[in-house]
Amino acid sequence: MAMLELENVHTYYGNIHALKGISMKVEKGEIVTLIGANGAGKTTTLRTITGILRPREGKVTLNGEDLSQFKAHEIVYKGVSMVPEGRGIFGRLTVSENLDMGAYSRKDKNFAPDLERIFNLFPRLKERRSQVAGTLSGGEQQMLAMARALMARPQLILMDEPSMGLAPVLVEAIFDTIVQINKEGTTVLLVEQNALMALSIASRGYVLQTGTIVLHDTAENLKKNEMVQKAYLGME
Amino acid sequence: MLKNWLKRISATDILMWGIGLIIILGVVWGSVATLSSGKYDSAAWQNLIVTGLTLGSIYALIAIGYTVVYGILRMINFAHSEIFSGGPLVAYYLARALNDNGFLAKQPIVGLVLVALFSMFISMSIAFLAERIAYRPLRKAPRLIPLITAIGVSFFLLYTYKGLFGSGIKDYPQLDILKGRTPFLGMDIQIVYIVILISAFVLLAILYSIVQFTKLGKAMRAVSEDKDTAALMGIDVDQIISATFMIGGALAGAGGFLYALMFHQVAFAMGFFPALKAFTSAVVGGIGNVVGAMIGAMFLGIIEAMGPNIFLDGLGVPAPNQLKDAIAFVLLVFILIFRPTGILGERLATKKA
Ligand SMILES: Nc1ncnc2c1ncn2[C@@H]1O[C@H](COP(=O)(O)OP(=O)(O)OP(=O)(O)O)[C@@H](O)[C@H]1O
Ligand SMILES: [Mg+2]
Numbered sequence: 039m040a041m042l043e044l045e046n047v048h049t050y051y052g053n054i055h056a057l058k059g060i061s062m063k064v065e066k067g068e069i070v071t072l073i074g075a076n077g078a079g080k081t082t083t084l085r086t087i088t089g090i091l092r093p094r095e096g097k098v099t100l101n102g103e104d105l106s107q108f109k110a111h112e113i114v115y116k117g118v119s120m121v122p123e124g125r126g127i128f129g130r131l132t133v134s135e136n137l138d139m140g141a142y143s144r145k146d147k148n149f150a151p152d153l154e155r156i157f158n159l160f161p162r163l164k165e166r167r168s169q170v171a172g173t174l175s176g177g178e179q180q181m182l183a184m185a186r187a188l189m190a191r192p193q194l195i196l197m198d199e200p201s202m203g204l205a206p207v208l209v210e211a212i213f214d215t216i217v218q219i220n221k222e223g224t225t226v227l228l229v230e231q232n233a234l235m236a237l238s239i240a241s242r243g244y245v246l247q248t249g250t251i252v253l254h255d256t257a258e259n260l261k262k263n264e265m266v267q268k269a270y271l272g273m274e
Numbered sequence: 275m276l277k278n279w280l281k282r283i284s285a286t287d288i289l290m291w292g293i294g295l296i297i298i299l300g301v302v303w304g305s306v307a308t309l310s311s312g313k314y315d316s317a318a319w320q321n322l323i324v325t326g327l328t329l330g331s332i333y334a335l336i337a338i339g340y341t342v343v344y345g346i347l348r349m350i351n352f353a354h355s356e357i358f359s360g361g362p363l364v365a366y367y368l369a370r371a372l373n374d375n376g377f378l379a380k381q382p383i384v385g386l387v388l389v390a391l392f393s394m395f396i397s398m399s400i401a402f403l404a405e406r407i408a409y410r411p412l413r414k415a416p417r418l419i420p421l422i423t424a425i426g427v428s429f430f431l432l433y434t435y436k437g438l439f440g441s442g443i444k445d446y447p448q449l450d451i452l453k454g455r456t457p458f459l460g461m462d463i464q465i466v467y468i469v470i471l472i473s474a475f476v477l478l479a480i481l482y483s484i485v486q487f488t489k490l491g492k493a494m495r496a497v498s499e500d501k502d503t504a505a506l507m508g509i510d511v512d513q514i515i516s517a518t519f520m521i522g523g524a525l526a527g528a529g530g531f532l533y534a535l536m537f538h539q540v541a542f543a544m545g546f547f548p549a550l551k552a553f554t555s556a557v558v559g560g561i562g563n564v565v566g567a568m569i570g571a572m573f574l575g576i577i578e579a580m581g582p583n584i585f586l587d588g589l590g591v592p593a594p595n596q597l598k599d600a601i602a603f604v605l606l607v608f609i610l611i612f613r614p615t616g617i618l619g620e621r622l623a624t625k626k627a
């Protein structure tokens with residue numbers, strides 16, 4: 039049984055048919071990437087998994103359990119965390135308070151080991167703990183969004199373009215962190231426009247085009263695929 | 275340079291600034307005239323300031339409800355005036371029962387605390403129900419709709435109170451221990467004012483600590499910034515909104531009880547003026563900002579208590595105290611024109627950016 043499974047999922051915004059029957063699987067321990075152009079429906083897919091949006095048809099299951107009966111905040115308690123698109127941090131809360139919100143779903147109060155791990159991954163955040171998050175730089179906000187998602191100790195983490203708008207050095211650091219997080223036992227579903235980077239750390243990938251999955255293969259094969267090379271890797 | 279500047283200024287701007295200038299001149303002129311006449315001695319001023327702070331602390335308790343609900347739903351809860359009055363109106367019956375069976379005379383402090391808690395509980399319940407029944411189903415509707423609904427809820431409650439409690443004024447039982455004056459911080463102050471001030475400050479301090487330091491408070495602030503992201507943290511947004519209404523309601527109920535202590539009476543329409551002033555306070559302080567609401571309320575309380583005597587009297591207005599309610603609304607209009615974000619509004623906005 040896959041950890042996460044989407045079966046023929048259709049999602050709408052009013053009349054707009056954004057996801058037209060998507061099926062995909064993420065196995066425990068994997069890094070899977072979902073790539074696609076602007077407006078393909080990547081964010082919509084993640085928002086459907088987290089329960090912010092509801093599929094009109096089809097279903098999403100987590101470890102075999104149908105998620106349609108749960109509200110968005112209840113799905114978090116099942117071990118799904120999200121790093122939202124455009125960071126989505128709470129700008130008026132401090133860095134520590136943002137991290138506290140990440141841990142909101144946890145019953146235990148023993149955050150010290152998590153904070154230590156997070157400050158190891160992102161030493162920058164440690165210095166800025168009491169700073170209002172809205173005044174962090176873009177890269178720092180991205181780190182905070184990722185750190186906040188980790189505070190929940192998720193089994194599955196969904197990331198929506200974590201490298202967006204970051205300098206190349208930082209992009210590399212962020213991807214290293216994703217690999218690190220995955221090694222420590224968290225399954226990752228990674229949405230990216232930076233297809234080359236995403237495919238270099240993922241085991242498998244799905245290619246989304248206007249609400250439909252047009253390709254699905256191992257990362258190795260996708261990198262060699264002619265269509266992928268043309269459309270997403272910028273090769274001729 | 276000057277030409278461009280002149281071009282940008284419209285006739286309305288000039289009119290507004292003109293009116294503002296006239297009001298400021300009037301206030302200064304009146305104050306100077308009063309102060310130089312020496313009509314009031316320092317004890318009289320002290321009294322006015324204490325009265326102002328006492329009123330202000332009650333406005334602050336009410337204003338919190340406006341400001342936290344606005345912060346979380348971007349909605350002005352016009353029914354808050356009736357949420358405020360519902361507590362003391364219902365608690366009146368408890369106060370009278372405790373008074374009639376002699377409990378209030380034997381155990382005045384326990385009795386007062388009981389009545390206060392009951393008042394808070396009633397207002398809290400009304401706030402909870404108003405949100406649950408009237409506002410929640412309209413959460414996704416355009417913003418004007420909940421606003422109109424709030425006015426409807428306000429009228430519904432107002433006339434329910436009138437039907438249930440009658441339109442007469444009811445006298446709250448008065449306690450001997452609250453009568454008279456006592457020295458306090460080197461001043462001679464009415465005991466009841468001290469009780470009101472201290473209770474209000476304790477409640478406001480508790481509220482501030484909740485918002486600032488508890489898991490609930492942080493969740494409230496997170497929800498007020500971004501509901502979807504808050505849900506992604508596992509926060510039950512509906513539950514936090516309910517809690518917000520309940521906190522605002524409980525404080526309004528406490529304010530209503532203290533208001534009844536100060537004026538010894540309650541009536542079905544008693545909520546209108548204090549709540550409108552609390553709303554003004556919230557706007558003056560920068561709506562959405564808890565500390566701003568407290569500062570705005572103190573400011574308004576003092577202006578209202580001192581204003582008539584300090585500047586209206588000096589201007590030769592015949593019955594200055596009759597105009598004290600007008601001052602609050604002149605101030606509201608003033609703030610809306612010249613600083614729509616309120617006292618602390620701007621700082622909040624820059625922090626957000
Ligand atoms: N709130 C909305 N209302 C209506 N249509 C929407 C809404 N959000 C997204 N859409 C539409 O749904 C489609 C998929 O959008 P989505 O945000 O999932 O794309 P995406 O793949 O994440 O793109 P990007 O790479 O730009 O983030 C787009 O055509 C978009 O215009
Ligand atoms: Mg997107």
